[in-house]
Amino acid sequence: MHKPVKKAVFPVAGLGTRLLPATKVMPKEMLTIVDRPLIQMAVEEAREAGIEEFIFVTNDGKEALMQHFQDAPLLMDTLHKRKKLDQIAKINQVDLPSSALKAVKQAQPLGLGHAVWCAKHLVGDEPFAVILADDTVLGPTSCLTQMMAAYHTTGGNIIASCEVPMEETSKYGVFKLAGRDGNILNVAGLVEKPAPDVAPSNMTIFGRYILQPEIFAYLDQHETGAGGEIQLTDAMAKLINDQPFYGYVFEGERLDCGSEIGFVKAQIAFALKKPHLAAEIISYMSEKLKENIL
Template identity: 45%
Template sequence: MRVKKAVFPVAGLGTRFLPATKSTPKEMLPLIDKPLVQYVVEEAVASGIEQILFVTGRGKRAIEDHFDISFELESLLYEKGKDQELHQVRKIAEMANIFFVRQKEALGLGHAILCAKEFIGDEPFAVLLGDDIIDAQQPCLSQLLETYESYRSPVLALEQVPIETISSYGCVRANHLANRAFEVLDLVEKPPVAEAPSDLAIIGRYILTPGIFPILENQEPGKGGEIQLTDAIKTLSREESIYGCRFDGIRHDCGDKLGFLKATVDMALKRDEFNGEFLAFLRKRLGC
């Protein structure tokens, strides 16, 4: 089966960005001139995804409005002859078929995925986390899909990170197979550095199979009292082989303030409209 559906868990409160996220969803924070979540939706669509489910919570209405048609705004832009802006706004609502479901309790990423069970049915599906903005020539999800097409089993996005930071991630013990592909032998959620099986961290892109749902339904809460997706995938590995894809590209951790600032600078310098004057400004500030 071709992967046509994707799940976006966006019910988190974004407490690391307070007070900005008191009334604005973290996913709607602007990275230059687009909200974070739009970058990830564009990645999914560029990878062939046709249907997207947002798993939302209270206070996330702005995400729904952003991906909906805005008749008043489009009419105003049309009347003023702002064709380029009109095209940009209309394109957002036309990118994919987008659906929404509420996660009524904050029970973790695994529970958020479980909320998508009826939407997914018996198909393989993608999961994308909006915190990770991945700048890549070939979309990161597209790279995972190539690995999935080779092995027809769940695939995790992997990134080699400094070992001293591994306790911030789920990580894997794995055998390198070919090119970007790995066979995952074990998964550990946020291990102490001394107990980490490797420096290969699990990043916010997944290809999963429907076999994950009965596991999530019966799984006991793990760390933090939440239903951990990593724990469920580890259980799934007893029934299905799990693979990893060490993707090519630059990941920006936009769930972190410093990562968000780095992403803003890096993405701005790639834009022709900014890389001259903005670069000169940075050099002046840095005294170089």
């Protein structure tokens, strides 16, 4: 029986520079996909997967992230007076118990590995998940739920994975593979953003992780890697020598909501899943396609 994963770390201290000027004041994670902020989608995914404690690694100017999951008495009072029952139900789904929501500041943007390290004292000696809110999956089952099912079988450390064209490996962390069994990859090594001619594969890291607490022994060293940052990939590459490590090829469409094109694709993809929007969107897109063709 593998120790259950009940805590998740959300690194949300980044500046979101790829989406400026939208993110100048608004945290990237508060940008909405149709009617839900990215951070809400990430937290909902974690809850569905059985997570009970939510740890935000945040920074100055990100107060809205915590506030989104806390009580809003004035808003709720107004909604009750106006008998907006549907809206009240939506708000109630968002709120988290104060005991379940934790925050720690990442004072300097020193990389994803550093962000995860900042949560060390809140994670403690337990396995934990890491969720990058701007990486989103559209599928029948959430990415982390799929990974949890695999974890119950394999234990160890599991990283979500997806295949990319070989020429794009320099954008991602890449797996060196020792074998594959269905959706589960046996990982022999990790390389951060390798050039296509030296990449060990085209199976890349996606922003969902299940990690054992021993990762902190390597993050404690604060060694810098690609971009002069403390890379989570580098710490995981060392942990591979000590513990079982797997990639999990999830089912669903990957959407990088931290880029302009990914953000637009996500709006369309998720809107098309809403029955009250789909028909009108399809009609509108068909008209626009005809205009562009002509």
